[in-house]
Amino acid sequence: MNQMVDINRSKIEREETAQARWSRFKPITTGDEYLESLRGRQITCYLFGESVANPVDHPIVRPSMNALKATYELATEDPELATAWSPLIDAQVNRFLHIVTSPNDLVMKNKMQRRMGQITGTCFQRCAGLDTISVLHSITYDIDAKHGTAYHTRYLEWLKNAQRNNIIVGAGMTDPKGDRSKRPHEQADPDMFMHVTRRTKEGLYVRGAKAHMTGGLNSHWICVMPTMNLGEKDKEFAVIGVVPADAAGMTFIYGRQSCDTRALEKGSIDQGNAKFGGQETLVVFDDVFIPWEHVFMDGEYEFAQELVTRFTAYHRASYVCKTGLGDVMVGAAAAIAEYNGADGASHIKDKLVEMTHLNETIFSSGIASSHESKKLASGIFMNDAMLANVCKHNVTRFPYEISRLAQDLAGGLMVTLPSQSDFEHDVAGPMLAKYFKGKEEIPLESRVRMLRLIENMTLGRNAVGYLTESMHGAGSPQAQRIQILRGMDVERKKNYAKKLADIPIAVVPK
Numbered sequence: 001m002n003q004m005v006d007i008n009r010s011k012i013e014r015e016e017t018a019q020a021r022w023s024r025f026k027p028i029t030t031g032d033e034y035l036e037s038l039r040g041r042q043i044t045c046y047l048f049g050e051s052v053a054n055p056v057d058h059p060i061v062r063p064s065m066n067a068l069k070a071t072y073e074l075a076t077e078d079p080e081l082a083t084a085w086s087p088l089i090d091a092q093v094n095r096f097l098h099i100v101t102s103p104n105d106l107v108m109k110n111k112m113q114r115r116m117g118q119i120t121g122t123c124f125q126r127c128a129g130l131d132t133i134s135v136l137h138s139i140t141y142d143i144d145a146k147h148g149t150a151y152h153t154r155y156l157e158w159l160k161n162a163q164r165n166n167i168i169v170g171a172g173m174t175d176p177k178g179d180r181s182k183r184p185h186e187q188a189d190p191d192m193f194m195h196v197t198r199r200t201k202e203g204l205y206v207r208g209a210k211a212h213m214t215g216g217l218n219s220h221w222i223c224v225m226p227t228m229n230l231g232e233k234d235k236e237f238a239v240i241g242v243v244p245a246d247a248a249g250m251t252f253i254y255g256r257q258s259c260d261t262r263a264l265e266k267g268s269i270d271q272g273n274a275k276f277g278g279q280e281t282l283v284v285f286d287d288v289f290i291p292w293e294h295v296f297m298d299g300e301y302e303f304a305q306e307l308v309t310r311f312t313a314y315h316r317a318s319y320v321c322k323t324g325l326g327d328v329m330v331g332a333a334a335a336i337a338e339y340n341g342a343d344g345a346s347h348i349k350d351k352l353v354e355m356t357h358l359n360e361t362i363f364s365s366g367i368a369s370s371h372e373s374k375k376l377a378s379g380i381f382m383n384d385a386m387l388a389n390v391c392k393h394n395v396t397r398f399p400y401e402i403s404r405l406a407q408d409l410a411g412g413l414m415v416t417l418p419s420q421s422d423f424e425h426d427v428a429g430p431m432l433a434k435y436f437k438g439k440e441e442i443p444l445e446s447r448v449r450m451l452r453l454i455e456n457m458t459l460g461r462n463a464v465g466y467l468t469e470s471m472h473g474a475g476s477p478q479a480q481r482i483q484i485l486r487g488m489d490v491e492r493k494k495n496y497a498k499k500l501a502d503i504p505i506a507v508v509p510k
């Protein structure tokens with residue numbers, strides 16, 4: 001499959017220089033320019049076993065692109081929220097490409113993420129890239145400090161171009177991982193973890209795959225980086241680099257989402273949220289070339305663990321975006337209760353309060369981790385890791401309870417509604433209009449649309465973004481519990497108790 005791609009693309013094209021790679025981009029300002037930038041790329045992508053020649057106009061793909069388009073539109077509509085001044089290029093840049101120079105930058109990022117969640121009701125796919133550029137700032141700086149390498153300067157040069165061109169960056173961290181009980185070098189197939197296959201004077205080649213990549217196909221550039229701690233025997237797996245999404249040797253295989261084929265049907269009602277959707281892709285790298293200018297780690301395996309720890313500190317706090325989706329869920333539950341004529345009941349109000357309480361609990365831990373961020377040696381700020389992990393851990397649980405309550409308020413119709421075609425049918429339509437009427441003054445279509453939205457977010461296509469991504473994105477729940485265990489400093493807390501109980505202690509607590 002990939003060999004076919006390689007035959008079509010010459011060696012020169014395959015070993016494209018850093019400069020040639022950037023020369024294919026031009027600055028993007030508007031949402032429409034973003035969509036335009038995705039047209040005509042030489043990309044191999046498979047969906048339902050077929051090659052997708054024009055992803056931009058593909059009905060299943062397009063809602064996911066619309067969600068990213070909205071990140072450009074918000075920057076125009078609300079520049080205070082969605083842009084920031086970049087000292088790097090001395091210009092205003094999209095906040096999704098901004099290096100955090102203060103705790104306030106992180107707080108504003110969280111507010112923007114919540115707003116984006118409210119607008120799209122799904123995963124808008126740009127956070128993982130932002131968290132990637134953030135972690136690369138300090139990790140490249142720290143590797144250089146230890147090894148005398150030049151990764152940080154390379155990274156800054158690349159970032160200047162990224163900011164000027166206002167690109168989307170995909171985060172390629174998660175490897176397929178094969179047998180979970182084995183280290184990368186112990187796997188029967190070394191390609192289960194991305195690794196370097198060859199080095200030349202111009203650059204290096206990587207092989208492997210990155211799984212579940214959010215917005216992979218919608219990205220302009222992809223950053224590959226290690227997924228877990230590595231030892232000396234895993235040195236060849238310790239690689240960080242950035243490549244354009246249309247570099248030779250890459251294949252995208254589109255992930256299915258529940259109810260995705262509803263986007264192929266006539267009408268918009270049954271989709272629930274016809275405009276916006278998420279996207280995850282498996283991205284296969286078949287000896288993909290990365291010029292040295294775009295290599296930010298090569299063999300410094302001892303930094304892999306710290307890379308993941310710092311990335312997750314940013315990324316786990318980024319999950320406040322789900323509170324924007326939670327706002328939509330609270331609104332949808334309140335609206336459907338009103339449409340059903342049940343909104344006056346006290347238990348309905350109480351359930352809306354419970355949903356809000358859970359949603360704001362997620363937000364409070366996330367935003368607190370931004371307020372509590374600390375400056376690193378490279379000059380960038382990083383979220384408080386404990387609070388970021390608590391935020392993400394809340395996210396693995398509370399959206400499920402919020403969804404349960406929304407389904408409770410919706411009633412069974414949200415899963416038994418006939419299709420839009422039946423509502424439009426000459427015979428069935430009038431029967432459905434008669435029997436599915438709720439409160440007299442509410443149009444039936446509004447009631448059906450709201451039920452479909454709740455279905456979409458709790459069981460359908462955007463349940464990927466609201467529920468399962470909340471569970472596994474940025475690491476499964478146990479990954480946060482491990483970080484919480486590492487950071488909880490139980491000895492210090494034991495000493496607080498011992499002091500009050502008048503038990504002698506070795507160290508006096510602060």
Ligand SMILES: Cc1cc2nc3c(=O)[nH]c(=O)nc-3n(C[C@H](O)[C@H](O)[C@H](O)COP(=O)(O)OP(=O)(O)OC[C@H]3O[C@@H](n4cnc5c(N)ncnc54)[C@H](O)[C@@H]3O)c2cc1C
Pocket residue numbers: 128171172173174176177180181210211212213214215280464465468469472473474475476477478479
């Ligand atoms: C919607 C979505 C979007 C995502 N977006 C991105 C993205 O943009 N970029 C990216 O890089 N990644 C992304 N991810 C990947 C995400 O980070 C992983 O799904 C997550 O880290 C879990 O890895 P996994 O899916 O391989 O599951 P596994 O690692 O197989 O975990 C499954 C379960 O097994 C447990 N487990 C795994 N290994 C062990 C072990 N050795 N010992 C004990 N228990 C173990 C885990 O704790 C968990 O309970 C995304 C995931 C989702 C669902």
